[in-house]
Amino acid sequence: MAKGRCSAFVIVLFATCIFMTVAASNCVCRQLACGPSNFTFYMQNTVYNPAVDNANNFTSVYGLPPNVTWPNPLSFGVTATFEDPITIGAARDSQQIGVGNGFWQIDSRQTYTLFHVFTANITEGEYKGIINIMGQLRESDAVRYMTVVGGTGDFLGARGLASCVLVVIDRTPPAKWTLSFELDLYY
Numbered sequence: 001m002a003k004g005r006c007s008a009f010v011i012v013l014f015a016t017c018i019f020m021t022v023a024a025s026n027c028v029c030r031q032l033a034c035g036p037s038n039f040t041f042y043m044q045n046t047v048y049n050p051a052v053d054n055a056n057n058f059t060s061v062y063g064l065p066p067n068v069t070w071p072n073p074l075s076f077g078v079t080a081t082f083e084d085p086i087t088i089g090a091a092r093d094s095q096q097i098g099v100g101n102g103f104w105q106i107d108s109r110q111t112y113t114l115f116h117v118f119t120a121n122i123t124e125g126e127y128k129g130i131i132n133i134m135g136q137l138r139e140s141d142a143v144r145y146m147t148v149v150g151g152t153g154d155f156l157g158a159r160g161l162a163s164c165v166l167v168v169i170d171r172t173p174p175a176k177w178t179l180s181f182e183l184d185l186y187y
């Protein structure tokens, strides 16, 4: 090997070593304070229905169906946006501990399946912060498994399982229902 090439090789090797040392020292494992390992709440939904004009008393609103030429019995592509009270218990008049903001979108033409994504903003109680939850929710499933993908405050770094159950539904307009969420959390 020529002398010039050899010293270039040594310089590259040296630079690589420095780069790797710097990269390694940037890689630190930070320990999170642990939030609750389990957390349960209830979300109370009331659909806006122009037929009963509950303009002062609704928590969710459906968007228009997509303008398509084919039959769309399951309302594929429809999105509903919600801002639901979160309560500590299943009853509608149970103490409110936060608000759930998000939407569900009908994303299957085969079964009634909703892509459900929301933030649970918990402002009352022992633990406060935001929990980010998402997943596919199939109406036919007794327990709908969703995931916790993150959080803030006491839920910082949270991830885990959100088991969702339809506690009660009243289809009399305006339609109302209660969902329970049991969370198993890891930090």
Ligand SMILES: *[C@@H]1O[C@H](CO)[C@@H](O)[C@H](O)[C@H]1NC(C)=O
Pocket: 036, 038, 039, 040
């Ligand atoms: C977690 O579960 C334990 C026992 O299973 C219960 O005592 C506790 O209240 C639960 N905590 C929360 C935040 O739900």
Ligand SMILES: *[C@@H]1O[C@H](CO)[C@@H](O)[C@H](O)[C@H]1NC(C)=O
Pocket: 046, 057, 174, 176
């Ligand atoms: C509408 O609001 C009243 C009082 O705020 C409440 O008692 C009632 O349950 C609400 N109705 C619905 C459909 O949520």
Ligand SMILES: *[C@@H]1O[C@H](CO)[C@@H](O)[C@H](O)[C@H]1NC(C)=O
Pocket: 067, 068
């Ligand atoms: C729906 O689509 C048809 C065909 O493209 C169009 O003529 C019509 O204006 C659309 N309607 C709405 C409400 O956008």
Ligand SMILES: *[C@@H]1O[C@H](CO)[C@@H](O)[C@H](O)[C@H]1NC(C)=O
Pocket: 121, 123, 130
């Ligand atoms: C959470 O709720 C509190 C109380 O209503 C509010 O001040 C805060 O802005 C909310 N956070 C978000 C991200 O919506």
